[in-house]
Amino acid sequence: MDQAPTARLLVIIPALNEEESLPQVLADLRVAVPHADVLVVNDGSTDRTAHVARAGGALVLDLALNLGVGGAMRAGFRFAQREGYDVAVQVDADGQHDPADLQRMLDALVAEQADVLIGARFAGRGAYAVRGARRWAMTVLAFVLSRIAGTRLTDTTSGFRAANRRAIDLFAAEYPAEYLGDTIESLVIACRAGLRVRQVGVEMRPRAGGAPSQSPVKAAVFLGRALLAMLIALSRPMTEREVRR
Amino acid sequence: MSGYAFALGACVLLVGFLVVLLRTRRLREKYAVAWIVVGVGVCVFGAFPGAVEWLARVVGVQTPSNLLFALALIVLLLVCIQLSAEITTLEEETRTIVEEVALLRLDVERALLRSVAGDAELPLPADGYSPLDAAAPLDGVPADHVGASLDPAAPGDGETSA
Ligand SMILES: Nc1nc2c(ncn2[C@@H]2O[C@H](COP(=O)(O)OP(=O)(O)O)[C@@H](O)[C@H]2O)c(=O)[nH]1
Ligand SMILES: [Mg+2]
Numbered sequence: 001m002d003q004a005p006t007a008r009l010l011v012i013i014p015a016l017n018e019e020e021s022l023p024q025v026l027a028d029l030r031v032a033v034p035h036a037d038v039l040v041v042n043d044g045s046t047d048r049t050a051h052v053a054r055a056g057g058a059l060v061l062d063l064a065l066n067l068g069v070g071g072a073m074r075a076g077f078r079f080a081q082r083e084g085y086d087v088a089v090q091v092d093a094d095g096q097h098d099p100a101d102l103q104r105m106l107d108a109l110v111a112e113q114a115d116v117l118i119g120a121r122f123a124g125r126g127a128y129a130v131r132g133a134r135r136w137a138m139t140v141l142a143f144v145l146s147r148i149a150g151t152r153l154t155d156t157t158s159g160f161r162a163a164n165r166r167a168i169d170l171f172a173a174e175y176p177a178e179y180l181g182d183t184i185e186s187l188v189i190a191c192r193a194g195l196r197v198r199q200v201g202v203e204m205r206p207r208a209g210g211a212p213s214q215s216p217v218k219a220a221v222f223l224g225r226a227l228l229a230m231l232i233a234l235s236r237p238m239t240e241r242e243v244r245r
Numbered sequence: 246m247s248g249y250a251f252a253l254g255a256c257v258l259l260v261g262f263l264v265v266l267l268r269t270r271r272l273r274e275k276y277a278v279a280w281i282v283v284g285v286g287v288c289v290f291g292a293f294p295g296a297v298e299w300l301a302r303v304v305g306v307q308t309p310s311n312l313l314f315a316l317a318l319i320v321l322l323l324v325c326i327q328l329s330a331e332i333t334t335l336e337e338e339t340r341t342i343v344e345e346v347a348l349l350r351l352d353v354e355r356a357l358l359r360s361v362a363g364d365a366e367l368p369l370p371a372d373g374y375s376p377l378d379a380a381a382p383l384d385g386v387p388a389d390h391v392g393a394s395l396d397p398a399a400p401g402d403g404e405t406s407a
Pocket of ligand 2: 094
């Protein structure tokens with residue numbers, strides 16, 4: 001774990017039409033982690049997301065087509081890899097993730113010798129509640145992925161994550177673009193590659209603006225698709241890269 | 246026209262059409278092979294209806310036409326699966342290219358800004374405009390370099406050091 005205090009930190013923010021909430025997130029980040037570089041991956045937004053991001057002092061990766069969160073994140077990890085960052089952190093653009101939690105996550109990444117560190121809900125902090133089918137799905141996913149990771153994970157769909165160099169290298173090559181691939185399958189890939197996944201509890205806030213991508217109607221569908229995504233990810237043969245580790 | 250001549254004519258037309266597509270490179274050979282096999286098979290069965298009856302007896306299907314339907318379904322199923330697999334490959338390739346283009350674009354943007362602003366570590370456009378935007382009001386970048394720098398048709402746009 002070569003993480004000196006001078007470790008170079010990249011914050012990757014996948015953003016789709018988030019001009020309303022992005023400025024506040026960027027401002028919070030500058031207070032919480034002033035030494036970090038911020039990369040907004042603008043995924044074909046139709047609003048002024050890119051402009052707002054540049055004005056807020058972030059680097060902007062402009063994807064010409066919408067690739068989804070997974071595609072955006074792989075692009076971000078590739079940037080991190082090429083520029084030699086030591087740690088990459090994913091933060092959502094909608095203001096649900098509090099940058100003030102970042103330092104605790106970074107500390108835990110080192111302290112727990114983790115390769116991937118999840119900022120998780122339902123881990124004793126915050127009062128974030130999810131109901132219905134989505135909640136059952138999250139419970140089942142958390143149970144299965146905890147077994148795979150060999151540690152207790154309470155929030156496997158959290159997009160609030162820190163990755164060290166080892167994880168950056170893996171994710172730059174393989175970050176799934178499928179539905180839920182960016183959260184569940186990426187964890188499966190990390191575990192199977194022998195990376196150490198850990199979590200710390202964080203508080204998540206309601207969205208600062210714009211519309212969430214999950215409506216109550218989609219919640220029931222979420223359960224089936226999430227489980228299917230996980231089963232497929234688990235049954236996939238090991239790639240050469242994963243076996244080598 | 247008898248049904249026999251009609252069937253045979255249709256089969257020959259199909260094979261001819263495939264060959265034309267292949268010759269004009271509208272169809273790559275890896276997809277055409279399957280179709281040509283199908284086309285030739287259809288021609289054979291069209292020319293010798295007895296062959297179907299013989300085949301049906303051999304594999305134990307009572308109604309020969311049902312054997313044809315079953316074969317047709319299997320072929321179509323296989324082709325559909327092949328196309329889905331090819332689309333998956335294409336999507337992955339598209340994704341890689343889109344990511345790569347975005348990374349290159351950021352590199353170009355930063356190189357342009359660096360040439361204007363000196364050698365700051367990570368130069369950023371504070372006004373929210375990318376130097377690649379046509380409307381970017383960047384001091385120091387000659388107007389004809391802004392936004393035009395990626396246009397290979399524009400002569401003499403090689404360097405920005407005005
Ligand atoms: N790059 C990219 N980001 C997206 C896309 N859809 C959502 N996002 C971003 O992903 C983050 C989480 O999205 P959100 O709708 O809040 O999902 P939820 O928190 O899981 O309900 C936000 O920063 C969104 O801007 C997409 O298609 N591409
Ligand atoms: Mg959200």
